[in-house]
Amino acid sequence: MPVDPRAVRCLVDDDGCRGPVPDGSPIALCERHLAVAADWGAAEHGVTDVLPSPCVLCGSRLGVHHPSGWLCAVCEWRHGEVPDAELPSPRVDVVYYLRYDDRVKIGTTAQPRQRLGAIWHDELLAFERGDRTLEQRRHAQFAAERFARTEWFQLSDALRRHIAVVAAGVDDPWALHRRWVSEAVALRG
Known part of the structure; x- marks a missing residue:
């Protein structure tokens, strides 16, 4: 709530300030002391x-x-x-969800560009960070929708809801993957 400058003077009085508080100031500080606080915040955070x-x-x-x-x-x-070019790229395993018509492929890879380039699909729906263990859990979770002996599933309401949760807040799955790879590089130093 903004401070009424007519009613309040600067709270800082060690240097004898007690100057006027500008309109809309969130706290009772004069312009000079607001600038000092802003500079401190920028340096600290x-x-x-x-x-x-x-x-x-x-x-x-x-x-x-x-x-x-x-x-x-x-x-x-x-x-x-x-980044040190002599070090190999870090391994980042992902479970991917690809849509083709009314089917979804749930698979896993550590090289999604190469893998997805080899699979005919209409749309990449989401990435989920995880390896074969997570992929197998997803296959079991949606076993009722699975086409026999494949990694393809009927796009059911339950599968749609799951993918919506995985993709929530992610506009571009590739950007999310780049972030995971960059975090892995940063973690190894």
Whole structure:
């Protein structure tokens, strides 16, 4: 709730300020002391802004600027650092949900671009981080919808609801996968 500047003076009185509080101020501080508080907050917590160039790991343009430099807001990779090209890409297993007509394939891979490029499909519905164990659990969970001896399932209401939960808040499954890979790179240093 904004402070009424006519009724309140700056709370800071160690330097004898007690200056006027600007209209709409969330706390009773004069402009000079609001600026000091904002500078402190930026130094302590960083300022979210556009990175000078896309993150080399995940491609995000959103960063957090700290006095010590920039961090990617998505994967927290330090802007300007280059991943060690001699190290292999980290393994990130995913369970994928592909739609073709009224069927869904539930499979797993550590190389989704290569794998999905080899499967005829209409749409990538979602990625779920996990390996064969999770894939087998999903196959058992939707066994009633499964086409015999395949990884294809009838697109039922139950399967739709599950995919909606997995995909909730994710506009682009590939961006989510890039974030997982970049997090894995960042974790290994």
